[in-house]
Amino acid sequence: MKNLTHIWFIALKDLKLFVTDKTAMFFFVAFPFLFILLFNTMMSGIGAEDERITLHVLTRDDSGTYSQMLLEAYETTEESKLDPDDHSPIIIWLKDIDYATAKQQVEDKTLSGFVAFPKGFSADIETFKNEILAGEKPLHFINLDSQLEVIVDPDNTDQQIALNGVANIIATQMNAMQATMKSTALLADDPTDAINTFFQQLNTGQWAKDLPSVNYQTTIVGDVEAGNPANYVIPGYLVMFTFFAALQGGAQIVQQRQNNTLERMLTSSVSKEAILGGTFLGIFLRGLLQITIFWTLGSLVFNIDLGIAPAAVIIISVLMVLMSSACALMLATLIKTERAADGIATLTALLLAPLGGCWWPLFITPKWMQFIAKITPHAWANNGFNKLMVFGADFSSVVPEMIALLCFAIGFGTIAVLRFRTSSIQ
Amino acid sequence: MPDEFLIAKELHKSFSEIKAVNGVSFSINRGEIFGLLGPNGAGKTTTIRMLATVLQPDSGEVTIGGYSTHQNAPKARSLIGVCPQDLALYEELSAIDNLVFFGRMSGLDGKEAKEQADINLRLMGLEDRAKGKIAKFSGGMKRRINLAVALMGTPEMLFLDEPTVGIDPQSRNSIYEVIENLRDKGMTILYTTHYMEEASRLCKRVAIIDGGQMIAMDTPTALKSQIGDPDKITLEDVFLHYTGRSLRD
Numbered sequence: 268m269k270n271l272t273h274i275w276f277i278a279l280k281d282l283k284l285f286v287t288d289k290t291a292m293f294f295f296v297a298f299p300f301l302f303i304l305l306f307n308t309m310m311s312g313i314g315a316e317d318e319r320i321t322l323h324v325l326t327r328d329d330s331g332t333y334s335q336m337l338l339e340a341y342e343t344t345e346e347s348k349l350d351p352d353d354h355s356p357i358i359i360w361l362k363d364i365d366y367a368t369a370k371q372q373v374e375d376k377t378l379s380g381f382v383a384f385p386k387g388f389s390a391d392i393e394t395f396k397n398e399i400l401a402g403e404k405p406l407h408f409i410n411l412d413s414q415l416e417v418i419v420d421p422d423n424t425d426q427q428i429a430l431n432g433v434a435n436i437i438a439t440q441m442n443a444m445q446a447t448m449k450s451t452a453l454l455a456d457d458p459t460d461a462i463n464t465f466f467q468q469l470n471t472g473q474w475a476k477d478l479p480s481v482n483y484q485t486t487i488v489g490d491v492e493a494g495n496p497a498n499y500v501i502p503g504y505l506v507m508f509t510f511f512a513a514l515q516g517g518a519q520i521v522q523q524r525q526n527n528t529l530e531r532m533l534t535s536s537v538s539k540e541a542i543l544g545g546t547f548l549g550i551f552l553r554g555l556l557q558i559t560i561f562w563t564l565g566s567l568v569f570n571i572d573l574g575i576a577p578a579a580v581i582i583i584s585v586l587m588v589l590m591s592s593a594c595a596l597m598l599a600t601l602i603k604t605e606r607a608a609d610g611i612a613t614l615t616a617l618l619l620a621p622l623g624g625c626w627w628p629l630f631i632t633p634k635w636m637q638f639i640a641k642i643t644p645h646a647w648a649n650n651g652f653n654k655l656m657v658f659g660a661d662f663s664s665v666v667p668e669m670i671a672l673l674c675f676a677i678g679f680g681t682i683a684v685l686r687f688r689t690s691s692i693q
Numbered sequence: 694m695p696d697e698f699l700i701a702k703e704l705h706k707s708f709s710e711i712k713a714v715n716g717v718s719f720s721i722n723r724g725e726i727f728g729l730l731g732p733n734g735a736g737k738t739t740t741i742r743m744l745a746t747v748l749q750p751d752s753g754e755v756t757i758g759g760y761s762t763h764q765n766a767p768k769a770r771s772l773i774g775v776c777p778q779d780l781a782l783y784e785e786l787s788a789i790d791n792l793v794f795f796g797r798m799s800g801l802d803g804k805e806a807k808e809q810a811d812i813n814l815r816l817m818g819l820e821d822r823a824k825g826k827i828a829k830f831s832g833g834m835k836r837r838i839n840l841a842v843a844l845m846g847t848p849e850m851l852f853l854d855e856p857t858v859g860i861d862p863q864s865r866n867s868i869y870e871v872i873e874n875l876r877d878k879g880m881t882i883l884y885t886t887h888y889m890e891e892a893s894r895l896c897k898r899v900a901i902i903d904g905g906q907m908i909a910m911d912t913p914t915a916l917k918s919q920i921g922d923p924d925k926i927t928l929e930d931v932f933l934h935y936t937g938r939s940l941r942d
């Protein structure tokens with residue numbers, strides 16, 4: 268009990284020191300936003316806000332029918348008819364060039380990317396139709412998700428995100444349609460009529476208009492806010508600066524060891540454990556304060572979107588702070604002098620930030636870099652944020668990132684506790 | 694038989710090859726101001742840090758108020774207040790915040806800490822500056838706050854390591870008065886200083902320590918009589934007599 272009140276008051280004191288330290292507040296709270304402002308502008312290009320994104324699609328299906336119909340339905344025919352308020356993309360059907368040429372153009376960077384319907388797409392659907400009509404239950408769905416191909420310039424994140432979104436929507440729609448047909452076939456007395464009606468709609472492209480296809484598409488592309496680089500710029504800086512601030516907090520402990528306040532605490536009735544716990548909590552609370560400011564300003568000023576699982580974003584942020592605080596404590600117990608601690612804190616923070624994807628999103632870097640990045644806790648945090656806020660992933664898909672951050676935190680914390688136990692203040 | 698509040702027996706402490714404290718023994722009676730005198734590097738601060746349970750002695754024993762600092766450090770700590778030679782304050786916090794914080798660390802609850810902080814600030818004549826940041830204080834004011842913090846938690850014994858170093862005669866005198874006042878209320882005090890007139894004025898007994906060893910220990914008058922006429926000789930003469938005139942590190 269006494270330990271707990273000590274821990275709390277030590278933490279509170281450290282928080283007070285942080286909040287009253289104008290330089291620290293500037294450096295760890297205001298300064299990051301200058302960076303964010305700068306990078307946000309750089310990454311979004313000029314006037315991206317008002318610009319409609321243009322997406323390309325093509326089909327490798329020579330036999331025509333279904334994929335042609337689909338594209339006809341998707342294609343933007345009259346740009347002027349698009350609702351100026353929603354930012355649904357302009358979709359252009361590449362009819363004049365074939366797949367190989369388009370691919371070459373992407374490689375040459377004259378085309379930013381496209382979604383391609385595979386060869387045999389229409390034949391697949393035909394087979395599917397016949398199987399159903401024959402009353403055989405299809406054992407598998409044709410999985411368009413894996414068959415649709417997205418070819419995109421790796422440097423163009425907006426396109427990457429948007430095209431993946433489009434491919435997903437088409438796949439989802441096709442799957443939904445198959446499911447409906449299957450269930451109709453199973454339920455109806457005479458399924459033939461129902462099925463024929465469906466395929467008629469498919470042939471005329473009618474279904475694509477009837478299904479909430481266009482809306483659906485807008486929602487999803489809108490959901491991931493392809494046009495808002497703040498969705499990866501802000502998390503990147505959040506990770507960098509919470510880690511940085513925590514390590515500086517660690518350096519401050521070393522400073523307290525040198526300015527005798529730690530010694531003074533030891534001569535009062537405070538246990539070593541309470542000092543360690545209080546210091547840890549102090550750094551942790553500072554981090555929470557930082558992320559609160561980051562997310563609040565991010566939402567208000569930069570209009571960031573936390574995705575479909577905001578709880579996961581919060582949990583990853585908190586785990587990131589936990590990991591950073593543990594790392595700071597480890598630093599404080601390993602290093603003797605203030606100057607060394609300061610230097611090592613700064614160096615570590617500045618080295619791990621770009622490596623861990625804080626300065627540019629990891630998903631635009633080569634595979635080997637993404638692999639190396641995994642040694643940094645930053646990369647796990649950034650990947651988690653990117654998945655949630657850029658690619659619209661759900662809670663369960665970032666559980667590995669959460670576990671990784673927790674493991675880093677436990678690892679650092681254990682070293683700190685072991686070191687602190689054996690060290691005596693000299 | 695006087696009531697011995699603190700007993701130090703055969704204390705030893707080395708830092709690599711430096712023997713900072715080399716077999717120091719003494720005891721301090723309850724309600725007594727005991728002076729520890731010695732040139733720079735004599736081992737005064739090291740001794741105090743061992744008594745205050747911050748530093749583990751290589752060998753030797755300390756009991757404070759009947760509690761061994763080795764076996765029952767928390768109990769011993771609850772009896773003491775330390776005013777370290779180097780300021781131990783949070784420069785970026787206000788005077789009152791420092792006092793309240795260390796008060797809470799010594800086990801006071803919120804209300805007690807606040808009350809004691811007010812009393813101690815008034816004692817040091819700094820009640821007007823309670824909300825001022827330590828960093829903006831003069832050297833003398835910082836020293837007084839440093840002492841005020843040591844008083845938080847109503848300790849029974851104080852370790853004062855050169856509490857008046859670097860401050861003007863006015864501040865110094867006010868500190869003397871505070872200390873005499875505390876003594877009159879029964880506080881036991883260990884006092885180190887380089888100012889001999891300070892030791893003469895305050896201390897009932899003094900010990901002279903040099904090179905980590907105790908060379909002499911007695912009342913100031915008795916020490917003076919050992920080398921001449923106590924009316925003509927000052928404590929400074931005694932000090933120089935025992936420690937020589939060569940410069941220390």
Ligand SMILES: Nc1ncnc2c1ncn2[C@@H]1O[C@H](COP(=O)(O)OP(=O)(O)OP(=O)(O)O)[C@@H](O)[C@H]1O
Pocket residue numbers: 693708711712713731732733734735736737738739740778
């Ligand atoms: N943490 C330490 N590490 C290494 N050596 C130390 C340490 N603390 C003290 N010493 C050495 O021990 C010796 C005694 O130092 P101490 O600080 O106890 O002297 P002092 O009597 O308080 O001196 P002063 O009057 O200058 O304050 C000195 O030689 C000093 O260099």
Ligand SMILES: [Mg+2]
Pocket residue numbers: 737738739778854
């Ligand atoms: Mg000293």
